[in-house]
Amino acid sequence: MARAFILVLDSFGLGATPDAADFGDVGADTFGSIARWCADGGESEKRPASGPLNIPNMVTLGLGKASELATGHAPAGIVSPLETEGLYGVCKELSKGKDTPSGHWEIAGVPVLFDWGYFPTTPPSFPEDLLNALIERCDLPGVLGNKHASGTVILEELGDEHIETGKPIVYTSADSVFQIAAHEETFGLERLYHVCDVARELVDAYNIGRVIARPFVGQNGVFERTGNRRDLATPPPSKTLLDMLKDAGREVISIGKIADIFAHQGLTQKIKATGNMALFDETLHAADTAPDGALIFTNFVDFDQSFGHRRDVPGYANALEEFDARLPELQAKLQAGDLVILTADHGCDPTWPGSDHTREHIPFIAFGPGIAGGSIGVRESFADIGQTVARHLNIAPLEVGHSALQ
Numbered sequence: 001m002a003r004a005f006i007l008v009l010d011s012f013g014l015g016a017t018p019d020a021a022d023f024g025d026v027g028a029d030t031f032g033s034i035a036r037w038c039a040d041g042g043e044s045e046k047r048p049a050s051g052p053l054n055i056p057n058m059v060t061l062g063l064g065k066a067s068e069l070a071t072g073h074a075p076a077g078i079v080s081p082l083e084t085e086g087l088y089g090v091c092k093e094l095s096k097g098k099d100t101p102s103g104h105w106e107i108a109g110v111p112v113l114f115d116w117g118y119f120p121t122t123p124p125s126f127p128e129d130l131l132n133a134l135i136e137r138c139d140l141p142g143v144l145g146n147k148h149a150s151g152t153v154i155l156e157e158l159g160d161e162h163i164e165t166g167k168p169i170v171y172t173s174a175d176s177v178f179q180i181a182a183h184e185e186t187f188g189l190e191r192l193y194h195v196c197d198v199a200r201e202l203v204d205a206y207n208i209g210r211v212i213a214r215p216f217v218g219q220n221g222v223f224e225r226t227g228n229r230r231d232l233a234t235p236p237p238s239k240t241l242l243d244m245l246k247d248a249g250r251e252v253i254s255i256g257k258i259a260d261i262f263a264h265q266g267l268t269q270k271i272k273a274t275g276n277m278a279l280f281d282e283t284l285h286a287a288d289t290a291p292d293g294a295l296i297f298t299n300f301v302d303f304d305q306s307f308g309h310r311r312d313v314p315g316y317a318n319a320l321e322e323f324d325a326r327l328p329e330l331q332a333k334l335q336a337g338d339l340v341i342l343t344a345d346h347g348c349d350p351t352w353p354g355s356d357h358t359r360e361h362i363p364f365i366a367f368g369p370g371i372a373g374g375s376i377g378v379r380e381s382f383a384d385i386g387q388t389v390a391r392h393l394n395i396a397p398l399e400v401g402h403s404a405l406q
């Protein structure tokens with residue numbers, strides 16, 4: 001039994017799924033596109049290394065082979081061993097959306113088989129009644145934005161006007177989200193959180209997955225988002241792996257935005273940290289302290305938020321190399337019987353048009369002191385990950401998913 005770790009490299013897809021045409025994502029391949037860019041030279045100030053993507057630890061575990069399962073060819077510049085040290089596979093998604101809650105909940109055994117509400121792509125994106133209610137209940141002078149946008153581009157466009165007028169910036173994306181950006185100092189962080197709480201109540205009627213607080217600082221067209229992002233998700237529609245473990249008296253440790261994504265349900269500990277490296281530090285700390293039977297569930301958000309959505313290929317490559325370089329630290333802390341699963345929640349190919357997620361396979365790489373290497377193939381649902389953890393931690397099986405371990 002020992003412990004289980006699920007490490008979500010947020011947005012690290014391994015190539016389009018058979019249903020990608022429904023999402024306009026045929027040919028998307030987050031890993032493959034980054035590997036290609038690196039193999040073609042990979043010179044950039046944002047990436048101290050150059051040449052092929054240098055992620056030897058994940059390749060040894062089977063990441064390159066997993067990618068081959070999804071795409072039929074090796075990623076450019078990635079040379080896989082004949083025998084991998086980890087179990088490797090990829091999962092397709094049953095959930096209808098390619099968003100973060102759908103991906104994480106499905107990993108935890110609860111695919112999202114209903115349709116989320118989405119806001120129209122042509123402005124104005126938000127219903128007048130919704131905005132009027134928000135303005136009235138929060139005593140706002142109005143709102144700015146009211147359209148689909150990239151969160152950093154819209155700050156360049158409207159950040160100064162927001163400071164002058166005190167009107168928060170509201171925007172959405174291809175995800176089921178209502179996002180609110182406001183200046184931490186001139187508008188106030190607590191006030192932004194309050195506006196988001198009210199918005200959460202109001203968007204329930206529209207079946208919206210998440211309200212996201214997007215605080216930022218800066219001035220004169222130069223703005224930076226802070227680590228005080230807060231995601232207000234609607235609760236999962238039924239009990240997840242996390243609830244099952246908690247009900248069984250286990251320790252369930254959220255690191256990063258996992259707690260927000262699961263609407264704070266099924267957890268015994270919530271640890272926040274800003275940035276992939278700090279999140280890794282907290283994961284190592286949990287490896288030192290978590291008791292037998294615990295689940296440690298970490299989301300590495302930078303891959304998605306700072307690089308995938310920003311269409312920043314060198315930044316993404318560098319983040320993968322930094323993450324990979326730290327894996328031996330975790331491996332050194334593993335105890336007999338521990339299981340680690342590396343995965344993702346959707347794709348976000350940084351070479352793809354627009355700034356939205358992409359419908360892709362996710363990696364399912366499992367390793368630990370007692371785990372022999374080999375292929376676990378192409379799997380029908382992300383829920384196979386949760387089912388594998390349920391089996392490993394010796395609780396009753398989840399309703400959805402097939403364990404990759406006997």
Ligand SMILES: O=P(O)(O)O[C@H]1O[C@H](CO)[C@@H](O)[C@H]1O
Nearest residue numbers: 150151152172173175177309
């Ligand atoms: O462009 P930013 O603000 O990073 O927002 C992105 O992040 C949201 C959550 O992942 C997505 O819905 C997308 O809109």
Ligand SMILES: [Mn+2]
Nearest residue numbers: 010011100345
């Ligand atoms: Mn995500």
Ligand SMILES: [Mn+2]
Nearest residue numbers: 304305309357
């Ligand atoms: Mn995202």
